[in-house]
Amino acid sequence: xxxxxxxxxxxxxxxxxxxxxxxxxxxxxxxxxxxxxxxxxxxxxxxxxxxxxxxxxxxxxxxxxxxxxxxxxxxxxxxxxxxxxxxxxxxxxxxxxxxxxxxxxxxxxxxxxxxxxxxxxxxxxxxxxxxxxxxxxxxxxxxxxxxxxxxxxxxxxxxxxxxxxxxxxxxxxxxxxxxxxxxxxxxxxxxxxxxxxxxxxxxxxxxxxxxxxxxxxxxxxxxxxxxxxxxxxxxxxxxxxxxxxxxxxxxxxxxxxxxxxxxxxxxxxxxxxxxxxxxxxxxxxxxxxxxxxxxxxxxxx
Amino acid sequence: xxxxxxxxxxxxxxxxxxxxxxxxxxxxxxxxxxxxxxxxxxxxxxxxxxxxxxxxxxxxxxxxxxxxxxxxxxxxxxxxxxxxxxxxxxxxxxxxxxxxxxxxxxxxxxxxxxxxxxxxxxxxxxxxxxxxxxxxxxxxxxxxxxxxxxxxxxxxxxxxxxxxxxxxxxxxxxxxxxxxxxxxxxxxxxxxxxxxxxxxxxxxxxxxxxxxxxxxxxxxxxxxxxxxxxxxxxxxxxxxxxxxxxxxxxxxxxxxxxxxxxxxxxxxxxxxxxxxxxxxxxxxxxxxxxxxxxxxxxxxxxxxxxxxxxxxxxxxxxxxxxxxx
Numbered sequence: 323x324x325x326x327x328x329x330x331x332x333x334x335x336x337x338x339x340x341x342x343x344x345x346x347x348x349x350x351x352x353x354x355x356x357x358x359x360x361x362x363x364x365x366x367x368x369x370x371x372x373x374x375x376x377x378x379x380x381x382x383x384x385x386x387x388x389x390x391x392x393x394x395x396x397x398x399x400x401x402x403x404x405x406x407x408x409x410x411x412x413x414x415x416x417x418x419x420x421x422x423x424x425x426x427x428x429x430x431x432x433x434x435x436x437x438x439x440x441x442x443x444x445x446x447x448x449x450x451x452x453x454x455x456x457x458x459x460x461x462x463x464x465x466x467x468x469x470x471x472x473x474x475x476x477x478x479x480x481x482x483x484x485x486x487x488x489x490x491x492x493x494x495x496x497x498x499x500x501x502x503x504x505x506x507x508x509x510x511x512x513x514x515x516x517x518x519x520x521x522x523x524x525x526x527x528x529x530x531x532x533x534x535x536x537x538x539x540x541x542x543x544x545x546x547x548x549x550x551x552x553x554x555x556x557x558x559x560x561x562x563x564x565x566x567x568x569x570x571x572x573x574x575x576x577x578x579x580x581x582x583x584x585x586x587x588x589x590x591x592x593x594x595x596x597x598x599x600x601x602x603x604x605x606x607x608x609x610x611x612x613x614x615x616x617x618x619x620x621x622x623x
Numbered sequence: 624x625x626x627x628x629x630x631x632x633x634x635x636x637x638x639x640x641x642x643x644x645x646x647x648x649x650x651x652x653x654x655x656x657x658x659x660x661x662x663x664x665x666x667x668x669x670x671x672x673x674x675x676x677x678x679x680x681x682x683x684x685x686x687x688x689x690x691x692x693x694x695x696x697x698x699x700x701x702x703x704x705x706x707x708x709x710x711x712x713x714x715x716x717x718x719x720x721x722x723x724x725x726x727x728x729x730x731x732x733x734x735x736x737x738x739x740x741x742x743x744x745x746x747x748x749x750x751x752x753x754x755x756x757x758x759x760x761x762x763x764x765x766x767x768x769x770x771x772x773x774x775x776x777x778x779x780x781x782x783x784x785x786x787x788x789x790x791x792x793x794x795x796x797x798x799x800x801x802x803x804x805x806x807x808x809x810x811x812x813x814x815x816x817x818x819x820x821x822x823x824x825x826x827x828x829x830x831x832x833x834x835x836x837x838x839x840x841x842x843x844x845x846x847x848x849x850x851x852x853x854x855x856x857x858x859x860x861x862x863x864x865x866x867x868x869x870x871x872x873x874x875x876x877x878x879x880x881x882x883x884x885x886x887x888x889x890x891x892x893x894x895x896x897x898x899x900x901x902x903x904x905x906x907x908x909x910x911x912x913x914x915x916x917x918x919x920x921x922x923x924x925x926x927x928x929x930x931x932x933x934x935x936x937x938x939x940x941x942x943x944x945x946x947x948x
Contacts, residue, residue, distance in 0.1 A: 359731035407906060418806075420730030424677055425866055426909050432859040433902025440895050546855060550742060553735045593750040600739040600746075607736050608724055 326461050331579045337468045337537075339575020340475035344530040345548050346555035346567040347482060348523030354499035354562035355519035356411060358423030363527055364549025365434040368542065370396050370528025371535045372442050375449040385452045389474075389532035393525040400524030401517045403430065408520070412513060431545075438542035446539040471533040478529055479568055482522075486564055495519060499562060547596055554603040560613030570614065574599060627928025636784075643776050651772045653888045658779040659841050660880040662786050664865045666833035668876035669790055671865070673799070674826045675806030677734045679858050680721065681834050683741035686853030688714045688835025689842035690748065690755060693763040696843075703766055707839035711832045718831025722824040729809070741853060748850040760847040766840075775844050782840055783877070786833050790873055793829070802826055863905045869915020878917045 345367055352360045373392035377383050383391065407426050410416045452470040456463050486492040497505040498515045505512055530548075531540075538544070555574055559566025581598050585591035606613065646654065667681045688710035696706040725736050749757050756762075767774045793799055801822050804812035813819045842848045851857065860883075868879015883901065890897045908916055 407910060421677060424731055424734055426906060428862060429902055429905040429909060433899050436898035436902060590750050593746055597743050597746040600742050603739045604736060607728060607732060611732060
């Protein structure tokens with residue numbers, strides 16, 4: 323085991339971690355505002371990737387612009403879905419909202435995944451690179467796509483953090499997440515922010531999908547594992563904590579890549595990497611359900 | 624005729640058993656698979672519909688039951704029923720374990736936890752291929768060596784009937800009331816003297832045991848076990864079946880499994896479009912008819928023999944939660 327190999331793994335881990343964090347902050351945002359766990363989040367990520375691919379392919383947009391288009395499209399699409407399916411969550415007449423949110427988002431995931439198989443075909447697709455080529459530092463090789471994905475991912479996350487903590491809209495979101503009624507008293511339209519949070523979450527997932535597409539490739543089932551990873555991160559970082567998700571995302575990306583690198587049986591390392599993340603999830607859920615950075619008012623009753 | 628629906632059901636069962644050999648091989652297979660899903664759907668409805676424990680690991684238990692039985696039969700040479708029994712025992716024990724571990728979790732946390740569990744099971748089964756033959760599939764002993772599927776039909780029928788009978792007795796007993804009390808409000812149930820922890824573990828153990836039974840039968844019917852028996856797509860299919868039928872009653876859950884499986888086969892010419900269509904039906908069901916599409920049908924059926932009394936302005940037409948089964 324040499325140091326350069328490990329350094330490559332650390333860089334790769336950081337890039338994957340940023341992408342994970344981008345998906346996970348969406349889950350956490352939706353959870354803190356709508357109080358549901360979105361089981362279709364991974365499929366929004368998949369749709370984002372495909373959307374960017376088709377914009378590049380048929381409209382001839384450069385990849386970066388395609389990513390923005392895809393984010394906008396998913397933002398609007400997610401708001402439509404939220405209006406159509408999730409409004410019963412805000413009504414007092416709906417019993418057992420947890421169950422409703424669960425089954426509806428789970429059903430939505432089923433629908434989106436199977437529709438994607440028909441619409442996009444079961445075979446993997448690969449969009450062009452953001453910037454072709456690789457960077458070398460000594461014997462270390464990292465593809466430009468990974469650097470671009472990591473860089474844009476960090477920019478988006480910083481933008482979200484700025485938005486959440488420094489703008490009036492972000493603070494309104496925070497207010498709704500803390501208390502819907504008090505937010506309504508000071509004049510915040512909570513319903514509008516439900517849609518908004520769902521849309522933002524989807525847009526971030528779309529960005530993640532567009533960024534990851536040139537590195538791995540696009541497939542209808544690509545959302546399943548990132549979805550589970552997003553839960554690992556969200557549980558680890560604490561439901562509802564954006565900062566927690568970012569830190570936990572990076573932690574998980576690193577932990578997984580190092581796990582793969584150091585697993586004693588290399589033929590099985592890759593398969594068990596995913597199981598490792600899930601195991602972390604289960605252990606955290608058992609012993610510290612509020613996560614590492616959980617916020618008291620967001621604990622699920 | 625107070626119990627008209629019971630007699631009608633009994634007559635339908637007898638007719639089905641007598642005329643089963645008229646079915647051609649293809650529809651016989653469909654019927655057997657539908658009964659496999661029927662056991663899974665009813666036991667999942669026991670867990671998710673009655674107790675409110677929305678587990679996404681139910682098909683994982685089916686695959687554990689199937690693999691346990693198949694491997695024990697292969698290694699130790701024990702008889703197949705014994706292997707299936709072992710599968711049930713293993714699933715009960717594991718289910719109780721999972722139930723115990725997630726006692727403090729509710730709603731989405733429980734769903735995520737069990738989703739994680741099922742992923743670990745699937746990954747382990749497909750990776751340890753020197754034991755389980757991985758994605759290539761593990762060849763299993765079949766239950767019968769007959770040319771027709773008729774014996775399997777009777778076995779599946781018997782298993783489904785016994786499962787439904789046992790679960791029906793459970794949900795109509797005092798314990799069943801406790802389970803529903805836990806679903807409505809865990810704290811209130813606890814305050815009224817229901818041993819919440821014990822019954823949550825019990826529900827998990829029982830439902831997982833039935834899943835193991837279904838899985839064991841599946842393994843020795845199909846003759847091959849793959850990790851995809853317990854994957855997320857199968858779980859999604861199970862959720863679709865149970866919710867469309869009506870997850871809060873055992874008969875409607877089984878009906879959902881039968882109807883969805885039959886319609887999936889009837890629409891075979893539409894190929895892949897069938898699954899998204901069922902996705903939409905599921906979403907519409909949740910949005911507009913949360914009790915399930917078969918629940919009104921079943922309630923009407925149950926009321927068939929009752930004298931028609933005109934009670935205007937009463938709650939007769941509201942779905943009655945407590946007149947279950």
